Amino acid sequence: MQLQEVVTPGHAREFLAFPVRLYQGDPHYVRPLDRDIETVFDKQKNKYFRHGQLVRWLLLDASGKTIGRVAAFVNERTANTFAQPTGGMGFFECVDNQAAANMLLDGCREWLQAQGMQAMDGPINFGDRDQWWGLLLDNFGSPLYTQNYNPPYYRQLLENYGFQLYFNQYTYFRDVAAPLTPEYQEKAAVLFNDPNYSFEHLRVKNLAKYAEDFRQIYNKAWVKHDGVKEMAPEQAANIMRKLRPIIDEKICWFAYHHGEPVGFFIALPELNELFRYVGGNLNWWGKAKFAWHRWRGAVRTMTGIAFGIVPDHQRKGLEMAFILAASKTVQDTSKVHYEDFVMNWIGDFNPKMMRVAETIGGEIWRTHGTFRYLFDRSQPFERAPVID
Template identity: 45%
Template sequence: MKAIKVVNPKQERAFLELPGRINAGDPFYIRPLDKDVRAVFDPKKNKLFAQGTCERFLFYTSEGELFGRVAVFINPRYKQSQPTGGIGFFDCTNNQRQAHFIFDFAKNFLQERGMQAMDGPINFGERDKFWGLLTEGHQEPLYGMNYNPLYYKELFESYGFKNYFDQLCYSRPVHGEVSRVFTVMHTRHSRNPLLSARRLTRKNLEKFAKDFTHIYNSAWASHGQGKQMEPGKALRMFQMMKPVINEHICWFVYEKEEPIAMWINLPDLNQWFKYLDGKFGLWQKLRFLWLKKTKPNTKMVGIVFGVVPKWQKTGLDGYMIMEGTNHLRVHTDFQTTELQWIGDFNPKMMRIAQSLDTTVSRKLTTYRYLFDSQAPFERHPVLD
């Protein structure tokens, strides 16, 4: 067996197409857009290359048959208790020996560069895309979400990877009954003349990006190795989302004019992208626009939910959720909502999700492998 570094377009094409071969015949598999995968490995688009290291590899048998792929990287912003590298975009045939060859290769690559552990499968970037191994809930993946065969779990665990944390997704029917607690809180806060719930509008993106920044920095910046977000970054993010924003499912709450809570959702783009087979050229863009107009999207995805500390534990979340839910039930085709990327180390958000009468729809596991087998293993610290 041998590893070949991806350095030319032919090899990149093989890297992009291997998952389709691995998942052939799986009705739930949706090929990610090639442009999204390429962007991770483009130094012009991924600023982590300025200080980090990232390489892609293909793996072949002695007979020249392609059996696997992986990306190996060091992200200087990924601060852990020991120097920890990452592996992502792992795919392999159902062969333990071949999988272990890939893991050995990645381990050696990272050890030679001073790492003492490796996490995977993770992304050379943020946790919002291509992060975690799907270990429960095999169904159509949401946009930007990893998908893999069931046997990958055994490949990782047989090598010695241990569960560092799980990211949970919670689902509920849009028209299902909402918890009585939320209806009571909605009634209580509706009497407060200083409070108002407003839905995001595209024509006022700059204002809502600024309000998003205020709430995010107050409520979430300290979570999950987070950092303060600049208003300019939030605006760029909103501008990128503008073509797919649904104004009926993004909500903010204000005390007078101060933003104090937000609930940001988007349509699940994979409900449209699954018809494009990973391509997004001119023809696919035109088809995407046609699909948006002609094919109702019935699944919405919770992206961010936050309440500033002053208003936490007051039931304001119930007020916001009921305001948004009552509106979107009338004005949209959505039948299912899914809250994604809630770490099992974040009991506060888990309680909020559970209070919405949700069920866990899928679980994605981030594994950790310590190079020193005698070193104590600790799971992700629990947030207060």
């Protein structure tokens, strides 16, 4: 076996093609869009290259056949926010062979050590946490859009190597039509009826305003999280520009206190219910199939990708009022037509947000896990710290 660094267009194409062969015959596998994967490794498109570096490999057997792939990377903005300087490992795919997995992971470890790292997390993304983050641990059904999918044996490959679970990532599920309990509605009504608060769904014509509102709330609510840095105005604007073609205004909500943004709830139509038909390629034919299946109403799930409330308005019941406001539209079948609601993952280091998800009737539906490997095996391992 040998590692082949991805340095040519042919190598890059094989990096995309190998998982398609690996999962051939798996009815739950949904091929990611090629362009979504390629963007991660494009220095012109991925902003993380401005403050980081990356290398990726294919693993070839004695006959030259690909039997694995992986990427290793350093995000210089977050690498030194942990007890040990920590790099990343991601886009791991491998046949069920421990020696093959070890060679891929050894390559990552050796390269990261040369960059001054003392640990690696994986499988994670060289990018934002809402995409390609974590190892699938249960409910091996079809993945959500940009959610990692893998066979069950990957966990054993990583743990046999020495990775340990750093934190669990819970995806919550809720039936859209299930009513909020009377007790919940009564508590939520206190702030919902408070004239100092207002709630509104996003309007695309004012997208720039909502991008800035999103940024302000994000920076106040999320920067305290381990490994999270402030969001710049251009980053928020870019996120909203990318989302614009698929935004459903009525499932993206903002809360205000005296006109100042204090909370957001962003959901999107579940795109893998459409992308499963395009084979990873949004060429003209892929776009035609995408449009056809969207027109016929193939999307029955909405995915909550972000929820945040600024600290000064937490523990007041605002999240309850927020959900009550949104439910008056989301549960109105004359306005929206979704049956299921899934929420972007919540780490087990964030019990407060877990309680919010459970309070609105959410149940854990799927678990991913972020694993960590300490290069110095004599060092004590600690789980991710719990957020107050």
